[in-house]
Amino acid sequence: MPNIVEPKLISGNANMPLAQSVARRMSMHRGINVGLVDARVERFNDGEIFVEVFENVRGEDMFVIQPTSNPANDNLMELLIICDALRRSSAARITAVIPYFGYARQDRRTKARTPISAKLVANMLVEAGVERILTMDLHAAQIQGFFDIPVDNLYASPIFALDIQHHFKGADDLMVVSPDVGGVARARELAQRVNAPLSIVDKRREKPGEVAEMTVIGNVKGKKCIIVDDICDTAGTLCKAAEVLLEHGATEVHSYITHGVLSGPAVERITNSVMKSLVITDSIQATKAVVDCPNIRVVKTAPMFAQAILNIWNGTSVSSLFDHETLTPIYEGMYSHS
Structure with missing residues (x-):
């Protein structure tokens, strides 16, 4: 050797x-x-x-x-x-x-x-x-x-947990949300790390890129909801999920997504979204539009x-x-x- x-x-x-x-x-x-x-x-x-x-x-x-x-x-x-x-x-x-x-x-x-x-x-x-x-x-x-x-x-969940504990210090009204049934394991792990309950948004797709309907599983009334997922591409599902959560009584919605692909109209959608913040990692180099977006924050990997x-x-x-x-x-x- x-x-x-x-x-x-x-x-x-x-x-x-x-x-x-x-x-x-x-x-x-x-x-x-x-x-x-x-x-x-x-x-x-x-x-x-x-x-x-x-x-x-x-x-x-x-x-x-x-x-x-x-x-x-x-x-x-x-x-x-x-x-x-x-x-x-x-x-x-x-x-x-x-x-x-x-x-x-x-x-x-x-x-x-x-x-x-x-x-x-x-x-x-x-x-x-x-x-x-x-x-x-x-x-x-x-x-x-x-x-x-x-x-x-x-x-990324250990990094996200540190970030959540810093930005939501002392909050006892957090609710971690999986945006689909497939991401429950990922959301559950983060929920355990921040000692918060878990909810699920069940979505039904007619075809890729389109969301037909969404159902919230769990009571999110009066909660600060934190959506967690691995990829945000066009942000259509994410922004719609945030709207549905607010309709079900959530006080505010934040998202923690590992990979900010953010293609097409994603940044514009997030800017105009009811989401208070989107946190992504720097696994993908942020474009100027992402850096300039006021409600997107990048955490370091x-x-x-x-x-x-x-x-x-x-x-x-x-x-x-x-x-x-x-x-x-x-x-x-x-x-x-x-």
Whole structure:
């Protein structure tokens, strides 16, 4: 085995601010400068992606930070080509850090003659030389089984719990809401962390992107409702759920969503929504419209990803990051003031 001195980070163009934040956090933890490996990731005139790594990576433990968010195909190809470049440069191990795992919603065949694209993406990543995956809030947990390599799936709920405890300090009228039956497990975990009851909005879709009707399961009258979900795409369901909750007597509605895809009319809908706030993570780089939106707030994932990368490199537990006692010191100072 080569003597691996330090973990090395490299990033594509999908979310450079997050990669730089992770590098800064790791520098704080290590007490030495952990920078991003110098590389260029460019496009030829016809759209082909070209990668050149300017530093020696032979025998190194490499972590490639690249969410496969919009434009999903370009960012996925960047990730695959970076990994291929590292493998051909004799890197000892390649870990793909994918804060937002694109194609995760295509995890099963919903009707005849449709693909399981999430499995195809898994195969492509392994073929490119990836030996481990680090991601956050996979849309479907069973996607971990699509890989024959280790997959560490982090959860945003511990970060959200810290944020809720800070912003709703002492509130005894909180109600955590799952926007559909499929997300009950995620909502239940957050509800337990903040010691709040659980409610469900049961929605019935006529076709994708449209919500036919919604029913609230549970009494939300006089409650501050916190909707929790993994992905907010066009925000149609989210804004409608907020309206239905207020109609059922909720005093105010807030949402905590891990991945702010926020495509199409999403930001405009949220701006005009009855929701008081939407909290997302920086797993996907926020657009200017998202940053400028007064009722959208972004919480940082860099402290968690930096610690997870160090734990993987050290061969220590990643699941320890799900504990309140472990996570609180990592986020110390971030929630000392509003």
